[in-house]
Amino acid sequence: MNGSSLHRIRLQRGTALAVRVGAEIRPDEVIGLRREPLAPILVPVARPLRRKPDEIAEAMRVRPGSRVRAGEVLARINGHEVAAPQTGLVLGVSRGDGSILLAPLGPEEPVIGHVRGRVHAIEENALVVEVPAATVTGVGGSGDAVHGELVVGVHNPEDELRAAAIDVGATGKILVGGSRASAEALTRARAMGVAGIVLGGVLDKELRDFEAIQRRRREAGGMTGSFGLLLLEGFGKVGIDPQLFSWFRAHAGRMASLFGADGLLYIYDAGSAPTRRPLPRVGDRIVAHRRPFQGRGGVVVALLEDLHATSSGIPTSMALVRFEDGRLAPVPLANIEATVAPDGR
Amino acid sequence: MRASQRSAAALPTTTEVSMLVDNGSAWTKGAVVGRSRGRWRIAAHAAQPSSWQDADLVAGLAAHLGGHADPRVSERLQRILADAPRISCHTPSRPxxxxxxxxxxxxxxxxxxxxxxxxxxxxxxxxxxxxxxxxxxxxxxxxxxxxxxxxxxxxxxxxxxxxxxxxxxxxxxxxxxxxxxxxxxxxxxxxxxxxxxxxxxxxxxxxxxxxxxxxxxxxxxxxxxxxxxxxxVEPGGARQLAPVGFGRAVAELARASQLRIAGVDLGARYATWIAADEGGHAESRILASGGLASPSITVPGGPARIAHALPIAIDELAVADALQNLRARPGALPQTEEELSIVHGAARALLAELAADESVPDGADLLIGAGRTVAGAPRPAQAMQLLLDGVRPLGVTQLAIDVAGVLPPLGALGNDEIAEGIGTLRDDLLTPLGAAVVSQGGRAGHVAFRVTVHRVGWPSLGPIEVRAGQLTLLPLGRGQVAELEIELESGVTIGTPRRARRSHATVSGGVVGLALDARDVPLVLPRRTDDRRAVLAAWRDALQREPTRPAGSAA
The missing domain is CATH 3.40.50.2300 (Response regulator)
Incomplete structure (x- = not known):
C-alpha cells in the first residue's frame, strides 16, 4: 500500500499525551509522558487516625485506582489526616491492617511514536496518525516499534544475513536482510544497536531462541534500546521477492518506521512499493507461499481448466508457473499472489 | 477450490435459486440451492480464499453449474447467481x-x-x-x-x-x-x-x-x-456469526431428527463445539483462538506434540515452520503430503482439546465435522480419521461432514425460518461417512470386543474380533443399514450406562464404511518412535484402504 495510511499507536493507560489532533509529528518526537508504577508501599492509615483497621472506610478520601500526588490527603477524620508520601497509584485499602497500598510512580519517561505524520484522532488509549509513506506489510514480526534509516545488508534476496556482516555501520538503522538470519545474527544485530531487521523468512526455532535470549537479558537488566523484526514472506528459509528487494535497494538511505508486532514497515519520501494481488492471471509475475515453492518467484503461463489434485491430494484450481530457476510446475492458485510493480507491471 | 466436487443438479428454467455463503476468516464457502423437479437441492458448492473477490466465487459456481444447467439460462448463470437471494454468515471480524x-x-x-x-x-x-x-x-x-x-x-x-x-x-x-x-x-x-x-x-x-x-x-x-x-463486539448481529449459526443449525437438526448430535467446526481462527439433545437444547463452546491459525498450536511444546503424533518422520523444526506458515497464510493450501500430514496432525490435536472439556457429554448419535480441514479433507477416510482420532466419540456413533459448508449460513436464518431451511435441504446437508464403534479400556493385544453385523438381504458378518489398539474398517455403503451385535470383553466399555457385556445398535453406512475402533479413549501411543510411527501408519492405512470383509467371514 502506498500514499498515506492511518496508523494507530497504542498508548499504555496512564500516558499523558503531549500532542493534539492536527499536530505534525516526527518519528523521534515525544508524543507523551508516562510514569511506570514501582513496587507498592504500605501507607499506615488506622494508627495515625486513631481508628481500628476496620473503621477507616469512612475516613478514606481515595479509592483503588486513584492517582494521588505527594502530600495529597488520602484519609481524614476528626482533624486527623494521612497524606500520600509519594506521587502514586492507590492499589488497595486493607481492612486487615488499616493501611493503603500505594504504587509510587517512577520518573517521567518519554513516549516516542516512531512515525512521521499528522495526528488524525485521539482515542481511548490510542493515537491515530496519518502517515504519508510507502507501506510494506509482512506476515508477522516481533519486538518493539523502531525507526531508522533503511539499509540493505545482503547482495541478493536469497542470501542469508550473516552475523559477521553486521557491524557498527548498521547502528540505529533498519537492516534489510535476505532469506534468513540465525539467532546469533539477530543477537549480534541487537547488541550492535541495529534498530530493526527486515527478513524474507526466519526459522521458528531461531526466532524463539533469539526471543529467549532477549528475555533472559531483560530479566538480568542488561538490555538497552529497542529492536524490531519484520517477517515478509513466511517461516523457514524464504527469500524476499526480487522485485521488492530491488525496491528496497532503490530506497536505501530513506527514513523508515518498523512495527514488528503489527507486521508493518513505513518508508518515507519513497515512491510506491510493489504490491500483491490475489488470484493471478496469465502473464503475471507471482510469488509462491507454500512448499515446495515457498518464496520463489515466477510467471503464470497458463490457468488449468477444471480441478487438479495437488500432491497432497486436494483437488483445486491450478496455475502453471514458470519459476525463475526454469522449472515449470502446477501450483494451486490459492498458494500464489501476483506481484505488481509500482508502475502497474 | 473454485469448483465443486459434487454432482450438480440441473437448474430449472424458472431459476429459483438462492446462495448460502459463509465468509470465513481464511476461506469463503458458497453453495447454490436450486429447485429441481419440485425439490430444493444443493446444486453446487465451492470454496475459495477469502482474499478473492465475491465475483470469483460466483464465477466458480456458475462454471460448475454451466455444464448441467438448462441451455436457456446457462449463459446468464453468473448474473442469476449474483442476483440470487443470499443467506450469509461470517466469522467475527475480531474476537x-x-x-x-x-x-x-x-x-x-x-x-x-x-x-x-x-x-x-x-x-x-x-x-x-x-x-x-x-x-x-x-x-x-x-x-x-x-x-x-x-x-x-x-x-x-x-x-x-x-x-x-x-x-x-x-x-x-x-x-x-x-x-x-x-x-x-x-x-x-x-x-x-x-x-x-x-x-x-x-x-x-x-x-x-x-x-x-x-x-x-x-x-x-x-x-x-x-x-x-x-x-x-457484534451488536445486533450475533445470528450472522458463523460459530453461532453452526450451533443453531446443529441444534435444529437434533430437534428435527430426534437425535443427540455433536458438531465440531474447525476453522482458521475459531473452533466451535456444540452438543445438542433430541429436544434441540444445546451447549456450545466457541473458542476464538481454537482454530488452525491460532497461536495455541505454535506455543512452545506445540510443534513437538504434533510431530510426536505424525505417522511419518518429519523434523520438529519443519513442523514448527509449517505451523507458523499456516498461521501466517491460512488461506493457502497444504500442497505436499508432508504439509497435509502436519495440518491434519494439528487438527487432531485441536479437536482433542476441544472435545476434552468435561462439559461434553459422551454418547452422541451423530458427530458432524465442519470446516475446510475436516469437511474438505482430500479423502473422506481422512475426515473420518480426524474425527475419530480427535474427538474419540465413545460408543456407537454415526459420522458425517458438512462438505458444502451450509450449516453456518442456514443457522443464520431467523427463528421462524430455520426449521424450514434445515428441513428443506435435509437430505443434502451432510455427507455421511459411516459409523464407528469406539471402545475404552482393554489389554493391549487382547480382544476388546466382538461385532456381528446383520444386514437385510445379506449374509451376516462376523463375529469379528477387534483387539485393543486395533482399528478395522468394514464395508457399509451409503444408505445401507446394519444391526450390530456387540460383545464386550471384561474391562472394556463403549459408554453404555449399564455394565452390560452385550449390546445392540443400528447403524447406517456412508462413503467410508463401518469403523471398529478399540484404540482406547484417549488414544494410547507407543513410546518408542519407530513403534509409534508404525502404529500410526497402520491406523491411517486401515481407514484409507478399500474396506474389506474380515478373513473367514461369510461372503
Whole structure:
C-alpha cells in the first residue's frame, strides 16, 4: 500500500499525551509522558487516625485506582489526616491492617511514536496518525516499534544475513536482510544497536531462541534500546521477492518506521512499493507461499481448466508457473499472489 | 477450490435459486440451492480464499453449474447467481479481548478463563496472585492490555477472600478512568465491596464459577460473557456469526431428527463445539483462538506434540515452520503430503482439546465435522480419521461432514425460518461417512470386543474380533443399514450406562464404511518412535484402504 495510511499507536493507560489532533509529528518526537508504577508501599492509615483497621472506610478520601500526588490527603477524620508520601497509584485499602497500598510512580519517561505524520484522532488509549509513506506489510514480526534509516545488508534476496556482516555501520538503522538470519545474527544485530531487521523468512526455532535470549537479558537488566523484526514472506528459509528487494535497494538511505508486532514497515519520501494481488492471471509475475515453492518467484503461463489434485491430494484450481530457476510446475492458485510493480507491471 | 466436487443438479428454467455463503476468516464457502423437479437441492458448492473477490466465487459456481444447467439460462448463470437471494454468515471480524485478574491460576483463574474462552473471548492478559510477578509488574501488564472488558474472579462464596479484593484494586488502578465494563465473578460476599472500587454501574456481578474448592459452575458466567460479547463486539448481529449459526443449525437438526448430535467446526481462527439433545437444547463452546491459525498450536511444546503424533518422520523444526506458515497464510493450501500430514496432525490435536472439556457429554448419535480441514479433507477416510482420532466419540456413533459448508449460513436464518431451511435441504446437508464403534479400556493385544453385523438381504458378518489398539474398517455403503451385535470383553466399555457385556445398535453406512475402533479413549501411543510411527501408519492405512470383509467371514 502506498500514499498515506492511518496508523494507530497504542498508548499504555496512564500516558499523558503531549500532542493534539492536527499536530505534525516526527518519528523521534515525544508524543507523551508516562510514569511506570514501582513496587507498592504500605501507607499506615488506622494508627495515625486513631481508628481500628476496620473503621477507616469512612475516613478514606481515595479509592483503588486513584492517582494521588505527594502530600495529597488520602484519609481524614476528626482533624486527623494521612497524606500520600509519594506521587502514586492507590492499589488497595486493607481492612486487615488499616493501611493503603500505594504504587509510587517512577520518573517521567518519554513516549516516542516512531512515525512521521499528522495526528488524525485521539482515542481511548490510542493515537491515530496519518502517515504519508510507502507501506510494506509482512506476515508477522516481533519486538518493539523502531525507526531508522533503511539499509540493505545482503547482495541478493536469497542470501542469508550473516552475523559477521553486521557491524557498527548498521547502528540505529533498519537492516534489510535476505532469506534468513540465525539467532546469533539477530543477537549480534541487537547488541550492535541495529534498530530493526527486515527478513524474507526466519526459522521458528531461531526466532524463539533469539526471543529467549532477549528475555533472559531483560530479566538480568542488561538490555538497552529497542529492536524490531519484520517477517515478509513466511517461516523457514524464504527469500524476499526480487522485485521488492530491488525496491528496497532503490530506497536505501530513506527514513523508515518498523512495527514488528503489527507486521508493518513505513518508508518515507519513497515512491510506491510493489504490491500483491490475489488470484493471478496469465502473464503475471507471482510469488509462491507454500512448499515446495515457498518464496520463489515466477510467471503464470497458463490457468488449468477444471480441478487438479495437488500432491497432497486436494483437488483445486491450478496455475502453471514458470519459476525463475526454469522449472515449470502446477501450483494451486490459492498458494500464489501476483506481484505488481509500482508502475502497474 | 473454485469448483465443486459434487454432482450438480440441473437448474430449472424458472431459476429459483438462492446462495448460502459463509465468509470465513481464511476461506469463503458458497453453495447454490436450486429447485429441481419440485425439490430444493444443493446444486453446487465451492470454496475459495477469502482474499478473492465475491465475483470469483460466483464465477466458480456458475462454471460448475454451466455444464448441467438448462441451455436457456446457462449463459446468464453468473448474473442469476449474483442476483440470487443470499443467506450469509461470517466469522467475527475480531474476537472480544478481556483482561483476567484472579487469585489463583489453578482455581478461580482457571474456571474464569475456561468460561471466557468457551464464550468466544480471548484472554489478552491474565494476572493472578501466584503468577510469579510483582504487583508492579502485574499492574504494568494490565495497563498495557488492550481489552474490551475486565473479568475479576476469586474467593469462594462461603469465605469471601481479601486477596480477591487486592486483585480488584489492581484492576481499578490499571483501568483508570477507562469505560470498559468490569465483570465480577468471584465470592458473592465481596460483590458490593468490589463494585465500590469502580464508578457506579461499571461492575456487573455474575455467579462465581468456582463457588467452592471442589465445585466448578462456569455456565452462568459463560452465558453472561456470550451476551456481553454480542453487545460489545457484534451488536445486533450475533445470528450472522458463523460459530453461532453452526450451533443453531446443529441444534435444529437434533430437534428435527430426534437425535443427540455433536458438531465440531474447525476453522482458521475459531473452533466451535456444540452438543445438542433430541429436544434441540444445546451447549456450545466457541473458542476464538481454537482454530488452525491460532497461536495455541505454535506455543512452545506445540510443534513437538504434533510431530510426536505424525505417522511419518518429519523434523520438529519443519513442523514448527509449517505451523507458523499456516498461521501466517491460512488461506493457502497444504500442497505436499508432508504439509497435509502436519495440518491434519494439528487438527487432531485441536479437536482433542476441544472435545476434552468435561462439559461434553459422551454418547452422541451423530458427530458432524465442519470446516475446510475436516469437511474438505482430500479423502473422506481422512475426515473420518480426524474425527475419530480427535474427538474419540465413545460408543456407537454415526459420522458425517458438512462438505458444502451450509450449516453456518442456514443457522443464520431467523427463528421462524430455520426449521424450514434445515428441513428443506435435509437430505443434502451432510455427507455421511459411516459409523464407528469406539471402545475404552482393554489389554493391549487382547480382544476388546466382538461385532456381528446383520444386514437385510445379506449374509451376516462376523463375529469379528477387534483387539485393543486395533482399528478395522468394514464395508457399509451409503444408505445401507446394519444391526450390530456387540460383545464386550471384561474391562472394556463403549459408554453404555449399564455394565452390560452385550449390546445392540443400528447403524447406517456412508462413503467410508463401518469403523471398529478399540484404540482406547484417549488414544494410547507407543513410546518408542519407530513403534509409534508404525502404529500410526497402520491406523491411517486401515481407514484409507478399500474396506474389506474380515478373513473367514461369510461372503
Amino acid at each position: 472480544g479481548r478481556l483482561a483476567l485478574a484472579a487469585v489463583s491460576a489453578d482455581l478461580s483463574g482457571r474456571a474464569a478463563r475456561r468460561a471466557a474462552e468457551s464464550a468466544g473471548w480471548v484472554v489478552a492478559e491474565a494476572a493472578t496472585v501466584d503468577d510469579g510477578r510483582s504487583a508492579a509488574e502485574r499492574l504494568v501488564a494490565l495497563q498495557a492490555a488492550e481489552v474490551d472488558a475486565w473479568l475479576l474472579a476469586g474467593g469462594f462464596d462461603a469465605e469471601g477472600g481479601e486477596m480477591a479484593l487486592d486483585m480488584a484494586g489492581l484492576v481499578a488502578a490499571a483501568r483508570g478512568d477507562g469505560r470498559s465494563p468490569v465483570v465480577w465473578a468471584g465470592s458473592a460476599q465481596l460483590a458490593a465491596r468490589v463494585a465500590s472500587l469502580f464508578e457506579p454501574g461499571a461492575v456487573r456481578a455474575v455467579a462465581n464459577p468456582r463457588p467452592s474448592p471442589e465445585r466448578e459452575e462456569p455456565l452462568p458466567l459463560r452465558r453472561y460473557l456470550e451476551a456481553l460479547l454480542e453487545r460489545l
